[in-house]
Ligand code: ADP
């Protein structure tokens with residue numbers, strides 16, 4: 462039985478965070494296309510709990526729940542920031558100033574400076590791109606299946622590296638940087654590329670686009686650390702590896718929080734009274 466519940470209704474997933482009677486934190490999610498499952502979950506065991514909502518689909522969920530009581534709402538970015546600060550504390554990470562990238566359906570980029578925060582921008586390249594383009598390239602619709610298969614792929618014949626172009630010429634920049642994501646499909650040997658290779662290359666696009674934007678934002682605001690969150694990192698070690706090495710390469714420190722996708726839900730939970 463939950464006493465307090467935070468719900469982050471996002472474009473793809475509705476994330477739920479709650480405390481039980483023993484103050485133990487629990488996390489779960491449902492597809493946002495299945496509000497019925499969310500409603501059933503609340504009604505089955507937790508109808509007496511106090512709820513706080515956040516996320517782009519919060520209003521839609523509120524209407525769907527048809528609650529007699531008005532359900533409190535917290536602005537998404539405030540909730541996310543509160544959830545990030547809570548997790549930093551839990552994980553004993555001391556971080557005053559950082560860029561925060563929320564890799565959800567799309568990606569939103571923020572500057573955290575002490576208690577305050579501001580949105581800097583974002584990109585439509587995100588988790589939705591992974592499952593959408595991934596489906597076009599392979600026909601696979603399951604997120605788990607897609608990220609598992611991507612792990613066994615190789616980007617060698619998918620991408621073109623700076624070193625592929627410069628070969629033995631003196632390199633003007635790091636040769637291991639990607640010169641062209643997916644350019645190798647058109648320009649490299651006719652070698653057969655597998656679904657795994659395509660998915661691996663796709664993870665490369667997402668990780669490198671997001672990391673590049675964050676690095677530029679970090680440079681512009683004199684920040685050394687980038688905190689990456691969002692459910693696109695859930696069980697997704699390959700994406701984390703890509704982001705980590707790109708961020709390190711540009712001499713910034715990447716931070717991944719344990720409960721990637723749940724910052725918004727945890728932030729809403731902290732607000733529930
Ligand atoms: P939003 O808040 O926009 O819903 P999330 O942070 O929840 O975004 O991230 C959504 C992304 O997480 C999806 O686009 C997908 O890449 C990934 N993902 C993780 N788990 C799942 C899942 N079970 N089903 C679909 N997508 C998932």
Ligand code: MG
Nearest residue numbers: 471472565725
């Ligand atoms: Mg979200």
